[in-house]
Amino acid sequence: MPTSTVENYLKAIWSFQESLGRNELVSVGAVAEKLSVAPGTATTMMNQMKKQGLVVYVPRRGVRLNDEGARAALKVLRRHRLVETFLVEVMKLDWAEVHEDAEVLEHVVSDRLLDRMDEMLDHPTYDPHGAPIPGPDGQMVVDGAAVLADCGVGEYVVKSVCEDEPSFLQWLSGQRLLPGTRFLLTERDLQAGMLVLDVEGATELVRISLPSARFLRVVTA
Numbered sequence: 001m002p003t004s005t006v007e008n009y010l011k012a013i014w015s016f017q018e019s020l021g022r023n024e025l026v027s028v029g030a031v032a033e034k035l036s037v038a039p040g041t042a043t044t045m046m047n048q049m050k051k052q053g054l055v056v057y058v059p060r061r062g063v064r065l066n067d068e069g070a071r072a073a074l075k076v077l078r079r080h081r082l083v084e085t086f087l088v089e090v091m092k093l094d095w096a097e098v099h100e101d102a103e104v105l106e107h108v109v110s111d112r113l114l115d116r117m118d119e120m121l122d123h124p125t126y127d128p129h130g131a132p133i134p135g136p137d138g139q140m141v142v143d144g145a146a147v148l149a150d151c152g153v154g155e156y157v158v159k160s161v162c163e164d165e166p167s168f169l170q171w172l173s174g175q176r177l178l179p180g181t182r183f184l185l186t187e188r189d190l191q192a193g194m195l196v197l198d199v200e201g202a203t204e205l206v207r208i209s210l211p212s213a214r215f216l217r218v219v220t221a
């Protein structure tokens with residue numbers, strides 16, 4: 001069974017591959033930066049994980065998960081996202097505050113407890129941030145969402161938020177920009193680096209910077 005450290009590397013590599021594509025190599029430097037470790041530390045770990053049969057590692061070019069690694073990464077993601085859902089739905093914690101706890105619990109919660117959580121939640125397919133929860137055998141819905149920063153003027157629904165910073169999530173709550181919310185993207189002010197949104201149920205227009213708009217994934221309404 002992978003250690004919690006290995007599990008964090010699995011998740012980090014997975015998240016890069018999600019945007020780059022399954023067969024692309026991810027830079028080990030980028031993985032190191034994401035996990036706040038020295039590049040040498042990450043390189044040592046890549047060699048270990050290669051020996052454990054979890055990754056394809058090509059020195060100086062990068063790393064990707066093999067099938068075994070992808071399966072292991074999806075297991076950790078499942079634990080993380082189910083735990084977050086449990087903390088919000090059952091324990092009534094704020095969606096902005098559950099990520100850090102889930103980061104810890106994902107490595108220690110037993111399969112038995114996890115199955116029980118899944119049952120109590122009636123087998124949810126999305127976590128509180130709108131991210132799909134992989135099933136027990138790793139299958140995951142593909143939601144076809146696009147990055148808000150890349151979208152043109154039009155009507156959309158927030159699908160998911162891929163940022164865990166509590167203050168950003170709280171700001172989103174304040175603007176009512178939550179998964180499931182409908183909004184109109186009325187203007188792309190590229191001079192100011194801002195998007196202007198008319199959010200359903202809000203009294204004032206919301207301005208969101210392009211970097212922040214990279215964290216929101218949306219579908220056409």
Ligand SMILES: [Zn+2]
Nearest residue numbers: 084099102164
């Ligand atoms: Zn999280």
